[in-house]
Amino acid sequence: MIVEARGISVRRGGALVVQDFSLAARPGEMLGLIGPNGAGKTSVLRALAALDPLASGTVTYGGRTADDLGRRALGRTLAYLPQSGRIHWPLPVEEMVALGRLPHGAASVDAAAERAMDAVELTPLRRRSAGALSGGERARLLLARALAVEAPVLLADEPVAALDPYHQLQVMELLRATARAGTAVVAVLHDLTLAARFCDRLALMKEGILIAEGAPAAVLTTDRVAEAYGVTVERGEFGGEPFILPWLRHDRAPDRKEPEA
Numbered sequence: 738m739i740v741e742a743r744g745i746s747v748r749r750g751g752a753l754v755v756q757d758f759s760l761a762a763r764p765g766e767m768l769g770l771i772g773p774n775g776a777g778k779t780s781v782l783r784a785l786a787a788l789d790p791l792a793s794g795t796v797t798y799g800g801r802t803a804d805d806l807g808r809r810a811l812g813r814t815l816a817y818l819p820q821s822g823r824i825h826w827p828l829p830v831e832e833m834v835a836l837g838r839l840p841h842g843a844a845s846v847d848a849a850a851e852r853a854m855d856a857v858e859l860t861p862l863r864r865r866s867a868g869a870l871s872g873g874e875r876a877r878l879l880l881a882r883a884l885a886v887e888a889p890v891l892l893a894d895e896p897v898a899a900l901d902p903y904h905q906l907q908v909m910e911l912l913r914a915t916a917r918a919g920t921a922v923v924a925v926l927h928d929l930t931l932a933a934r935f936c937d938r939l940a941l942m943k944e945g946i947l948i949a950e951g952a953p954a955a956v957l958t959t960d961r962v963a964e965a966y967g968v969t970v971e972r973g974e975f976g977g978e979p980f981i982l983p984w985l986r987h988d989r990a991p992d993r994k995e996p997e998a
């Protein structure tokens with residue numbers, strides 16, 4: 738299912754924090770939403786999840802708005818993984834994951850919940866209270882709950898921020914596999930190497946505006962990263978895949994030209 742934002746603006750605390758933003762995420766595609774702190778990524782993701790009112794523009798799911806779909810259908814259409822989600826109830830891990838099945842009317846741990854728990858390697862901890870997990874385990878639990886929805890649209894806000902390198906790769910592989918299985922995946926990311934390596938397309942925001950969109954190599958030029966983030970990067974390739982390391986804050990970088998492609 739295509740999720741599409743057309744000319745959306747979002748107001749927070751009186752200010753327009755997203756302005757005239759248009760973007761479509763397609764089934765089978767992993768789309769990375771990137772940009773510096775405060776650029777408006779979470780505001781866009783929340784708008785795509787129909788969590789906040791829009792100041793202008795529309796968001797549609799397969800051509801239908803959230804109102805057209807209604808709450809129940811919307812709950813099956815999209816899964817939303819919030820940024821650094823807190824866990825408020827001391828439920829066992831498996832029951833937390835099973836909450837992802839509520840939109841489907843399943844209240845217990847069914848096959849989809851088992852699949853999701855397995856995918857993030859939390860099955861061994863299934864009876865542990867969610868309140869007794871480490872930060873990274875909790876992040877994977879919340880991802881499992883989102884995966885358990887098995888929705889055609891998955892919106893993930895900084896899904897790897899709390900994770901160690903092994904689990905960062907695990908989660909990025911999992912998100913890409915979820916996309917390949919036909920889901921439209923939108924992930925907010927700060928790690929430019931993970932974004933470049935795992936996303937099919939990137940959307941780069943700065944100050945509430947989409948400043949670039951396209952294939953990772955086309956978006957993450959040295960000049961554009963400098964413009965958006967104020968950093969100079971070192972870049973290279975390993976096994977045919979790019980890596981990009983933020984190296985110096987821009988005001989401290991020596992002058993230099995972008996290498997020829």
Ligand SMILES: Nc1ncnc2c1ncn2[C@@H]1O[C@H](COP(=O)(O)OP(=O)(O)OP(=O)(O)O)[C@@H](O)[C@H]1O
Binds near residue numbers: 749774775776779
């Ligand atoms: N409740 C609020 N009231 C006023 N301003 C807000 C509110 N929530 C967010 N903002 C502002 O909106 C802007 C966009 O915030 P948003 O969380 O979307 O950015 P972000 O790109 O996700 O940032 P980060 O990378 O730091 O998570 C920021 O300037 C932020 O200060």
